[in-house]
Amino acid sequence: MVHVEPAHLVELALRNTPPTDDDAEALRHVERCDRCRDELRMMTRVVTAARSAELEDMAAAPPELVWQRITQGLSRESAARRCAGAG
Ligand SMILES: [Zn+2]
DSSP states (O other): OOOOHHHHHHHHHHHOOOOOHHHHOOOOOOOHOHHHHHHHHHEEEEEEEEHHHHHHGGGOHHHHHHHHHHHHHHHHHHHHHHHHHHH
């Protein structure tokens, strides 16, 4: 079984973009796969914590690479918001 890449799970947790066919396929896998479901849940918690700046509540810091993806995603979000405000 091919698992969903952690980077893709982060994208799913961020939900910045409309779902693509790839996302739909990944979500179908997540539904059937305990491991990916757990990972997506973890990513979602990290993203939620990052958005609400409650990182001190986290039991453990996420892996560096995962964290980079999340911070990139969050800065894309605020950039998108700025663009929307300017337009
Ligand atoms: Zn999996």
